[in-house]
Amino acid sequence: MTLDRGGFQGAERLAPTFDGDPAHVFLRENGDTWTVGRLLAYAADIARAIPADAGPLIAVRSHSAAFVVASLLGSWSSRRSPLLVDPALTAEPAGLRTPGELVPVLAPAHVADPWSDVSVVESGGAPLAAVFPRAGDPEVAFFTSGSSGEPKSVRKKAYQFGEQHRVEAPWLGLTGPLTALCFVPAFHILGYIYGFDMPAADGGATVFYRGGAPQHWVDQIRARAPQLVVAVPSHYRLMAQVLDSPLPPATYVCSGAPLDPVIGDEFERLAGSPVLQVYGSTETGGIATRVGPGPWRPFPALTWQRRKSDGRLLVKSAWQDPPQDWYVTGDAIAVEGETFRLLGRADSVVKVGGRRFSSGEVVQAALAEPAIEQAHAVVYSRFGELAVALFVVTHEDASLTAADVRRLLAGRLAPFKIPRTIQVLTALPTRGIGKVDEEALRALVSPDAVRRPR
Numbered sequence: 139m140t141l142d143r144g145g146f147q148g149a150e151r152l153a154p155t156f157d158g159d160p161a162h163v164f165l166r167e168n169g170d171t172w173t174v175g176r177l178l179a180y181a182a183d184i185a186r187a188i189p190a191d192a193g194p195l196i197a198v199r200s201h202s203a204a205f206v207v208a209s210l211l212g213s214w215s216s217r218r219s220p221l222l223v224d225p226a227l228t229a230e231p232a233g234l235r236t237p238g239e240l241v242p243v244l245a246p247a248h249v250a251d252p253w254s255d256v257s258v259v260e261s262g263g264a265p266l267a268a269v270f271p272r273a274g275d276p277e278v279a280f281f282t283s284g285s286s287g288e289p290k291s292v293r294k295k296a297y298q299f300g301e302q303h304r305v306e307a308p309w310l311g312l313t314g315p316l317t318a319l320c321f322v323p324a325f326h327i328l329g330y331i332y333g334f335d336m337p338a339a340d341g342g343a344t345v346f347y348r349g350g351a352p353q354h355w356v357d358q359i360r361a362r363a364p365q366l367v368v369a370v371p372s373h374y375r376l377m378a379q380v381l382d383s384p385l386p387p388a389t390y391v392c393s394g395a396p397l398d399p400v401i402g403d404e405f406e407r408l409a410g411s412p413v414l415q416v417y418g419s420t421e422t423g424g425i426a427t428r429v430g431p432g433p434w435r436p437f438p439a440l441t442w443q444r445r446k447s448d449g450r451l452l453v454k455s456a457w458q459d460p461p462q463d464w465y466v467t468g469d470a471i472a473v474e475g476e477t478f479r480l481l482g483r484a485d486s487v488v489k490v491g492g493r494r495f496s497s498g499e500v501v502q503a504a505l506a507e508p509a510i511e512q513a514h515a516v517v518y519s520r521f522g523e524l525a526v527a528l529f530v531v532t533h534e535d536a537s538l539t540a541a542d543v544r545r546l547l548a549g550r551l552a553p554f555k556i557p558r559t560i561q562v563l564t565a566l567p568t569r570g571i572g573k574v575d576e577e578a579l580r581a582l583v584s585p586d587a588v589r590r591p592r
Contacts, residue, residue: 147300148273154341156211156268165204166345172204177211178265184212184244185266187258193239195279199223199254203324203346205246207334210278215269219276221291222325273297280327282420292420295459302423302457303339305439310389312366314340319364321347321355321373327420328393332368352376359385370394370572374413375401384410391416395572399431422465423457433477444473450484488517488524495555497526503550504528504543509536512566514574518583520558527559527583531566538562559583
């Protein structure tokens, strides 16, 4: 399984934490404290619970960051790779288990899980000695929903995280030992990289905080004063609503979905620190960053270009696998010197009445209306032809009907670009860590759907 990657480092970058002082408090989670020794002891419990005939992949299904971290260490000790699964999935997704390959699903014993095979009890026994994947070994896999909404497994090798950390940490101005406060679950790549990997690589410490009210999130930031805060747009939107004084200086990272520039500006005004947006994907890792609504600045050592045929962004970096190949993203871009702007999904281009346009244009036209807080458009089939449906959410103090939105768009778009279907919703359906559920939106405009505009 070993692959020689020359200068690329493997997961031994985590040794400063897990080969270090067992009394070091690495993780705090919703009031529970986890020393390195306690995590390694829990990892020993997990390693013993893994069936002897299990294949190379061990599925891990838990909201608990402590269980995820212990499962990483326990899986690695048996030379297996953990597959992190979103516990919010209510049914076991197709493709999780391949015929002939035993992939047990692990979960904490105190959590009732409908499709886990192995429940693990923390015994408080002896810790195991940390074993780390080598550079070319699989380190972890993420069972994630792509842009299509269809769950899939994405495997990542140890050198990919090592290379991204080598480039990204100085790019973000982060120096170890790093302290992080993460509002994103550890089973998601965003929580894994920023909440687990970066603090562990420098012998730092991390706090994972789940649930709670926005005021609790603000209180955690004030109490912890971390160097790094990891969140998604909804966190910053809700925190901005309760802030009454500046927060401690930190690198405030946002990813997972677009951040409304109005929300970013409001948070920076109240908190005293800007929100650093990170653009990337599970497959590519980090691609670029920006503050505010400006263009995206690609990471150093990342090569990129715009594909002439369809305007898609192509990227190539040392933290992709294989690193020498171009990866074709699903996003269309406009080049601005050494930076680029995202124009929306490349597959959002639709041909209506013989003329092509992007549904992203429709969204931008809707968001130009101050009364509209959120907007999302999907392409769907209508009487055998493609059409665009627009869904909007208004600010609490605004009241718009679908007819109102149509009249507003008529002043900003050519007639053929105005969506056939417009619905005003109380909220956009989301999945994962805040991405809009486009399949749920398409279901609202399917022929048998009951339309309930607000």
